[in-house]
Structures are given as structure tokens and as C-alpha cells.
Amino acid sequence: MARIDLQEVAHSYAKRPKSEADYALKRIHNTWNDGGAYALLGPSGCGKTTLLNVISGLVTPSQGQVLYNGKDVTDLPPEKRNIAQVFQFPVLYDTMSVFNNLAFPLRNRGVEESDVKKRVMEVAEILDLTPFLHRRAAGLAADAKQKISLGRGLVRSDVAAILFDEPLTVIDPHLKWHLRRKLKEIHEQLKLTLIYVTHDQTEALTFADQVMVMYEGELVQIGTPQELFENPQHKFVGFFIGSPGMNFLTCTLEGNIARVDGANITLDDDTVALAQKAQGKMEIGIRPMYLEVHSKSIQDGIPAAVTSVEDQGSFKIVTVNMAGYTLRARLPEDQAVPSNQGWLRFPKQWTKLFVDGRLVHK
Ligand SMILES: Nc1ncnc2c1ncn2[C@@H]1O[C@H](COP(=O)(O)OP(=O)(O)OP(=O)(O)O)[C@@H](O)[C@H]1O
Numbered sequence: 074m075a076r077i078d079l080q081e082v083a084h085s086y087a088k089r090p091k092s093e094a095d096y097a098l099k100r101i102h103n104t105w106n107d108g109g110a111y112a113l114l115g116p117s118g119c120g121k122t123t124l125l126n127v128i129s130g131l132v133t134p135s136q137g138q139v140l141y142n143g144k145d146v147t148d149l150p151p152e153k154r155n156i157a158q159v160f161q162f163p164v165l166y167d168t169m170s171v172f173n174n175l176a177f178p179l180r181n182r183g184v185e186e187s188d189v190k191k192r193v194m195e196v197a198e199i200l201d202l203t204p205f206l207h208r209r210a211a212g213l214a215a216d217a218k219q220k221i222s223l224g225r226g227l228v229r230s231d232v233a234a235i236l237f238d239e240p241l242t243v244i245d246p247h248l249k250w251h252l253r254r255k256l257k258e259i260h261e262q263l264k265l266t267l268i269y270v271t272h273d274q275t276e277a278l279t280f281a282d283q284v285m286v287m288y289e290g291e292l293v294q295i296g297t298p299q300e301l302f303e304n305p306q307h308k309f310v311g312f313f314i315g316s317p318g319m320n321f322l323t324c325t326l327e328g329n330i331a332r333v334d335g336a337n338i339t340l341d342d343d344t345v346a347l348a349q350k351a352q353g354k355m356e357i358g359i360r361p362m363y364l365e366v367h368s369k370s371i372q373d374g375i376p377a378a379v380t381s382v383e384d385q386g387s388f389k390i391v392t393v394n395m396a397g398y399t400l401r402a403r404l405p406e407d408q409a410v411p412s413n414q415g416w417l418r419f420p421k422q423w424t425k426l427f428v429d430g431r432l433v434h435k
Pocket of ligand 1: 116120124
């Protein structure tokens with residue numbers, strides 16, 4: 074396994090890029106540690122596959138270097154990089170048995186037959202493929218075939234990293250959860266460097282130790298699922314992670330007060346001190362679970378109209394209208410919700426300030 078460094082990597086598919094908008098990857102400078110489980114998360118078209126292909130060698134970046142364990146591999150093709158890749162759709166030999174499919178990447182590299190058997194059995198066991206080992210791949214269902222593809226990616230222990238590009242797309246929803254758990258287990262057992270591309274936050278958050286969030290060709294935040302939830306560094310992370318996403322309101326600053334169309338929201342002193350130098354569009358952001366909704370007027374409470382209440386079982390999502398903004402609050406199941414008029418409170422420690430989409434922080 075390897076540590077992978079991307080140094081000032083940028084990529085444009087255009088022959089003569091004219092502006093930043095022509096770049097699928099704008100500037101990526103980061104390290105993927107040996108043995109880490111990473112998820113690359115972002116919306117369609119943000120550059121995830123391009124980044125994965127830069128790492129594997131399918132795409133040579135227009136600028137910058139790719140290093141494996143400190144060695145520059147930027148110009149090496151995929152077959153010289155010793156990478157395993159698992160794609161959205163199964164890649165396997167239909168006419169071969171499941172065993173021979175799993176053994177193929179090892180035999181191809183001249184691994185001793187006794188070691189081939191040992192490793193294939195190990196991987197088949199992890200993926201619950203043991204009962205199918207002597208069946209031909211052709212007769213199996215789509216999800217079993219994709220498990221074989223995963224197995225072909227996992228079977229070699231000498232690879233620098235295993236790259237997964239949305240590997241669970243063809244899998245039934247109820248099996249997805251099971252396979253995600255399996256991948257996590259495999260990572261814990263085999264200590265492989267895994268990079269997993271997805272646009273599904275649940276998939277990313279259950280699989281990875283570190284989630285890398287991409288937006289418009291940039292890595293906008295790298296962190297644990299908890300860090301991304303509690304401290305989104307970019308408006309997009311606030312909006313994309315969590316369900317529903319963060320609430321945002323445009324504001325102006327007056328002292329330590331954020332003014333939102335006549336409503337006053339108090340910010341914490343550190344944020345205010347840092348914001349003095351900031352210039353640009355100011356917005357406050359608060360997660361639905363931290364926005365308080367009260368039935369009676371409270372000190373510093375801001376009047377709001379309750380427009381709907383959705384019961385989600387263990388919690389409820391309350392939609393309110395405040396100063397022309399539609400906001401969502403996530404309340405415990407047993408909390409009473411005002412039927413019409415309510416009062417909102419924005420706890421200081423959970424009310425974040427963003428300038429031009431980026432969090433104001435130390
Ligand atoms: N071969 C190509 N030629 C030209 N433009 C491309 C090519 N591949 C990707 N792009 C463009 O580069 C940008 C990033 O695409 P990429 O496929 O890397 O995004 P993605 O995040 O993987 O999207 P998805 O989740 O839909 O697969 C998009 O604007 C896309 O249209």
C-alpha cells in the first residue's frame with residue numbers, strides 16, 4: 074500500500090483552457106495516507122471521477138504531480154502504478170467460475186497457486202461468496218457479480234491503493250448497507266488504502282474515516298463525518314451534509330449582531346472579531362438540529378410563522394418562515410410545536426458566519 078500525494082494538481086479537458094471555469098480540477102493539493110479509508114463525496118460533475126482517474130493514471134493532469142510513496146508517477150500509465158479499480162458496473166469474465174475470476178488478478182501476476190487459493194478463499198469468505206466459488210459468473214445476479222468485481226479489487230495485497238467509483242450503484246438498496254459494512258470490515262482487517270467515490274452522503278459517512286468533499290473542481294473540506302457536520306468550512310458542506318441541510322440567511326454585521334432583514338441574531342465574540350476584516354457576502358448558517366423553536370415568547374426570541382410539521386418517527390422537521398426565509402428545525406419527537414406563531418432562538422455556539430461561502434474561523 075502507498076501514501077499518495079497530489080501536488081498542485083489541476084486538470085482541464087479543454088485544449089486551450091481560457092478561464093478557471095474550463096478546469097474540471099482547479100487546484101488539488103493533498104495527501105492520502107497509507108492504510109486510510111477515504112470517501113470522495115460531491116455532486117454530479119464536481120470532478121470526482123477525474124480526480125480518481127488522475128490518481129490511477131487514466132488521466133494525466135494538465136498541471137501538477139502525483140507521487141506514490143514520494144516517487145513521481147505523473148506520467149506512468151495505470152498498469153505501471155499497481156492500482157486496483159472497481160467501477161460502477163461489474164467487470165468480470167462471464168464464462169469463468171467465481172473462483173477463477175477472483176484468482177485472475179493474482180495468477181496474472183505469477184502468484185504461487187497455494188497463495189492464490191488462500192487469498193481467494195479469504196476474500197470470498199469476507200464477501201459471502203464461498204458457496205458460489207464453483208459456479209459460473211454468467212448465471213449470477215447483478216449484485217453477486219458486483220461482489221465479484223469488489224473481490225477482484227480486494228484480492229491483491231500488493232496494490233498501492235484500491236479505487237472505487239460508485240461501486241454500489243447497481244446494488245439493491247437493502248444490500249447496499251450490508252456491502253458498505255463489509256467494505257469497512259475489510260478495511261479494518263486488511264489495512265488497505267481505499268478511495269471511494271460517491272455522491273451519496275450516507276455511503277460516504279458510514280464507510281470512511283476521512284471524507285473529502287468536492288465542489289466545482291475543488292476539495293472544499295476534508296474531515297471526519299462529525300467535523301463535517303459540526304464545523305462545515307464551506308457553505309456547500311453545510312448544505313450537502315445532513316438532512317435537511319444547514320439553514321442560511323444573508324446578513325449584515327453591526328457590532329456582535331447579525332441583522333437579517335430587521336431580525337437581530339447575536340454572534341459569539343470570536344466570530345465577530347474575525348469577521349471585522351472579512352469582505353464579501355455575509356451569511357449566517359445554522360443546522361436544523363440546533364435551531365430552537367419555542368411556543369412562547371422568550372428573551373432574544375425572533376417571531377416566526379410555523380408553516381409545516383413533518384413527523385419522521387423519532388424526530389420532527391418543522392418548517393418556519395422568518396424574515397422572508399424558509400428555515401427548517403429538527404426537534405425531538407416529544408417537544409410541543411406551536412401551531413401557528415413560534416419564536417426562534419439561534420444558540421451562539423451553533424450560529425456560524427460565512428463570507429462568500431467560506432466559514433469565518435481561526
Ligand atoms: N472526457 C471528458 N471530456 C470533456 N469533459 C469531461 C470529460 N470527462 C469529464 N468531463 C467534464 O469534467 C467535469 C467533471 O466531471 P467528472 O466526471 O470528473 O465529475 P463527477 O463528479 O465524477 O461526476 P459524476 O458523479 O456525474 O460521475 C464535468 O464538467 C464533465 O462534464
